[in-house]
Amino acid sequence: MSQESATVQLLSPEGTLLRSEATERYLPVIDALDEQQLLDFHRQMVVIRRFDLEAGNLQRQGQLALWIPSMGQEAAQVGSGYAARPQDHIFPSYREHVVGRIRGLDPLEIIRQLRGNSHGGWDAAANGNFHLYAIVLSSQTLHATGYAMGLRFDGAIASGDPESDQAVIVYYGDGASSEGDVHESMVFAASYQTPQVFFLQNNQWAISVPVSRQSRTPLYERAAGYGIPSLQIDGNDVLAAYATTRIALDEARGAAGRASLRP
Ligand SMILES: Cc1ncc(C[n+]2csc(CCOP(=O)(O)OP(=O)(O)O)c2C)c(N)n1
Ligand SMILES: [Mg+2]
Structure with missing residues (x-):
């Protein structure tokens, strides 16, 4: 995947699939989905929004110490969550409730944690290899890169079989991208050519600090400085999230041309 400047969008605002030169690279990945899978995408987005609203209400009633809403980020999370293959490892931030659900986690586990009934x-x-939430911003990017380095050392990648080669995806936010941990993760990821995708969800805010204060350039362009290919997608487009993440993870696990690299 090379550096691309346009924002990837596969759905029109009316919800129809855009078939054009700009989208043709991604269409085979979408065309391989059957109707039931598309309905599952929709169902997951609807169910998690309802869950998220209920949990927010519980927090307001004093039943939860904290709730971290996922409203508005459902499409990015559902698309990327389904893009990962069963053998992949997911390192979430603290907001990817539906990714956990897709991987088989009972969302009540998240409620238990935020109610203080479980210790972590x-x-x-x-x-489903859905790792623990990380409240310390960006610490999960180091965990993910370390895990992905391990996959390379163990030879769990680049056999050419996407059904068994493993990859890692790590979620983090626009604010988290200002933390040193992300820099260190990207340096090691590039140096060791780890089978890994960095999935930055830019919701424009780090609590009260706007993204315009965090960076003078679009955040995805920072990856080029590390030698990591990157692109920007419309986070409200579930099909764009699915197709781009599926391709990026498969390229990462395939590690084309990099198999001779050794630590
Ligand atoms: C190392 C660290 N510093 C500060 C905080 C406090 N904190 C919690 S969430 C947050 C903002 C994070 O913004 P962003 O990365 O954009 O993620 P979002 O919450 O928008 O998904 C901050 C500063 C923290 N959890 N960890
Ligand atoms: Mg943010």
């Missing part, structure tokens, strides 16, 4: 989370191995 769930068993990732028993929940």
